Amino acid sequence: MRTRATRILGWTTAALLALTAVLALVVSPADVNQKDAVRLLYLHVPTAWLAMYVSFGVTTLASVLYLWPRTRSRFWDLTAGASAEIGVVFLGLTLLIGSIWGRTTWGVWWTWDARLTTTAVLLVLYLGYLAVRRVVADPEVAAKRAAIVAIAAFLDVPLVHKSVEWWRTLHQPASLFDERRLLDPQITGLMLVTLLVSVLAFTLLYAWLLIHRFRLAWLEDRAADGRMALALAERHAEASLAEEDDDDTDDAGGPGVAVAVAEPTLETTS
Amino acid sequence: MTHTAYLVAGYGLTAGILAGYATWVIGRRRSLARTLGLDAATPPPTGPE
Amino acid sequence: MWRDAALVAGKDLRVEARSRVGVNQVVPFALLILILFAFALDSDREVLTKVAPGLFWVAVMFAALLGIQRSFVIEADDDARDALRLSGLDGAGIFLGKAGAVAVQLVALEVVLAVGVIVLYDVHLRSPVLLLLTCLAATIGLAAAGTVYGIIAAGLRVRDTLLPLLVLPVLAPVLLAAARACDAALAGTPSEGWPWVRLLAVFATIYVTFGVVAFGALLEEV
Numbered sequence: 001m002r003t004r005a006t007r008i009l010g011w012t013t014a015a016l017l018a019l020t021a022v023l024a025l026v027v028s029p030a031d032v033n034q035k036d037a038v039r040l041l042y043l044h045v046p047t048a049w050l051a052m053y054v055s056f057g058v059t060t061l062a063s064v065l066y067l068w069p070r071t072r073s074r075f076w077d078l079t080a081g082a083s084a085e086i087g088v089v090f091l092g093l094t095l096l097i098g099s100i101w102g103r104t105t106w107g108v109w110w111t112w113d114a115r116l117t118t119t120a121v122l123l124v125l126y127l128g129y130l131a132v133r134r135v136v137a138d139p140e141v142a143a144k145r146a147a148i149v150a151i152a153a154f155l156d157v158p159l160v161h162k163s164v165e166w167w168r169t170l171h172q173p174a175s176l177f178d179e180r181r182l183l184d185p186q187i188t189g190l191m192l193v194t195l196l197v198s199v200l201a202f203t204l205l206y207a208w209l210l211i212h213r214f215r216l217a218w219l220e221d222r223a224a225d226g227r228m229a230l231a232l233a234e235r236h237a238e239a240s241l242a243e244e245d246d247d248d249t250d251d252a253g254g255p256g257v258a259v260a261v262a263e264p265t266l267e268t269t270s
Numbered sequence: 271m272t273h274t275a276y277l278v279a280g281y282g283l284t285a286g287i288l289a290g291y292a293t294w295v296i297g298r299r300r301s302l303a304r305t306l307g308l309d310a311a312t313p314p315p316t317g318p319e
Numbered sequence: 320m321w322r323d324a325a326l327v328a329g330k331d332l333r334v335e336a337r338s339r340v341g342v343n344q345v346v347p348f349a350l351l352i353l354i355l356f357a358f359a360l361d362s363d364r365e366v367l368t369k370v371a372p373g374l375f376w377v378a379v380m381f382a383a384l385l386g387i388q389r390s391f392v393i394e395a396d397d398d399a400r401d402a403l404r405l406s407g408l409d410g411a412g413i414f415l416g417k418a419g420a421v422a423v424q425l426v427a428l429e430v431v432l433a434v435g436v437i438v439l440y441d442v443h444l445r446s447p448v449l450l451l452l453t454c455l456a457a458t459i460g461l462a463a464a465g466t467v468y469g470i471i472a473a474g475l476r477v478r479d480t481l482l483p484l485l486v487l488p489v490l491a492p493v494l495l496a497a498a499r500a501c502d503a504a505l506a507g508t509p510s511e512g513w514p515w516v517r518l519l520a521v522f523a524t525i526y527v528t529f530g531v532v533a534f535g536a537l538l539e540e541v
Contacts, residue, residue: 035273036274043281089291093283093288100279100280103276104273104276124484124487128481128484132472132481145471148536149471155525156488156489159521159525160491160492162518163518205288212295213295220302222306223305
């Protein structure tokens with residue numbers, strides 16, 4: 001995407017976010033049941049939707065495309081990583097705002113219902129994905145392993161959700177309020193408009209962040225290649241120096257031999 | 271904590287975290303581009319090669 | 320593929336038989352977890368008996384982590400990994416062999432832990448068929464998923480911290496389902512436990528399939 005288009009996207013996003021804030025905080029009415037707490041949902045719902053379906057969906061899709069030999073390209077690996085990181089940020093926000101909202105309406109910071117529990121597990125799954133990307137040194141190896149982790153995580157989410165759902169419905173606790181009803185309030189009229197604007201604003205925000213994070217990832221990739229090339233060049237230079245020294249002197253030259261001996265050990269500690 | 275305080279906390283944290291993240295991404299990109307000696311606006315590939 | 324699996328499983332089990340790491344270290348470790356839970360939960364007999372299934376499976380999960388790490392550590396020595404790759408053995412077969420060996424060791428551990436739970440937590444066994452099938456399905460799932468992530472984390476210096484982070488969230492449904500199934504069995508209401516066993520079977524199928532398909536590719540990498 002050309003930089004100018006990105007800038008337009010950025011400003012549009014900012015404008016929509018501002019509009020969202022105004023609508024959410026000032027213009028739209030308070031909910032009958034939740035009062036003002038519903039205003040937090042205008043943040044919570046879009047971040048949840050974007051994190052879980054869009055961000056991680058993109059990561060999974062990009063991972064598949066990377067692994068598929070015909071479409072393999074660094075582009076997909078970088079996209080997967082960028083999208084996952086943004087997804088983790090959004091998901092963290094989702095849980096944070098959700099927790100504050102829960103405190104306001106339910107009086108508790110957390111509850112073990114199916115959706116929340118699955119979301120928490122999802123967050124940890126993708127933190128693991130990001131860890132694999134960072135920890136494995138060779139970019140090609142890291143890309144392949146991370147892609148497989150992404151797909152495995154994607155497969156795991158329905159399993160986690162289903163199992164937790166069963167668990168919680170079998171043990172329906174006596175609750176003063178219907179958690180589910182509060183989670184899906186009847187949203188109509190101006191509230192619906194606000195929600196839609198918010199979803200649109202956050203979607204554009206995701207796109208804008210993805211573009212920038214992708215560019216950063218691409219630069220980091222090139223930097224890593226550069227460092228690799230530099231290190232290789234240095235070793236080659238040392239090796240040829242060592243050869244020259246050996247040619248010049250008859251008995252074992254000090255520094256030259258030391259370098260030539262040091263090289264193999266450096267390589268085997270990988 | 272009153273409702274207002276929770277709202278402020280929620281919206282404030284959201285704005286702060288998102289703005290912070292965006293700043294970090296763009297800032298790191300600029301400094302990395304400088305280190306690599308590339309123009310920060312050099313477009314990376316827009317699609318898989 | 321099955322022949323290769325048997326070969327690899329036999330090798331791994333023979334290594335274990337000779338080194339006895341599982342017997343000497345992992346089993347005591349798991350028993351120790353059971354004992355520590357008694358300290359943590361204030362050995363009030365009633366509480367422990369109630370939560371025994373959950374504690375049992377938590378102990379099994381942590382022991383499984385050790386078993387999986389061990390499964391790949393023995394490959395790291397003497398460049399056994401390269402030998403494995405060059406041996407011409409089918410990737411899927413290697414996966415099934417390694418996962419199979421881990422599963423066998425886990426089953427042995429579960430027998431010991433079951434005795435531990437009966438003795439330490441005053442548990443009375445009921446619905447043995449349900450319990451057995453739960454253990455079988457859960458163990459296969461643990462071993463399969465664990466082996467997949469084990470190869471992903473293998474060879475990395477941070478393997479010991481990365482593997483738990485990767486695999487424990489994935490194993491969460493197994494813990495949940497196995498504990499609930501055992502709850503139902505011990506409470507004398509096995510009909511409530513069978514749906515959980517079905518979930519365990521689904522989980523095991525998915526990860527065995529995933530391992531068979533992906534392991535060859537993963538082994539090639541490093």
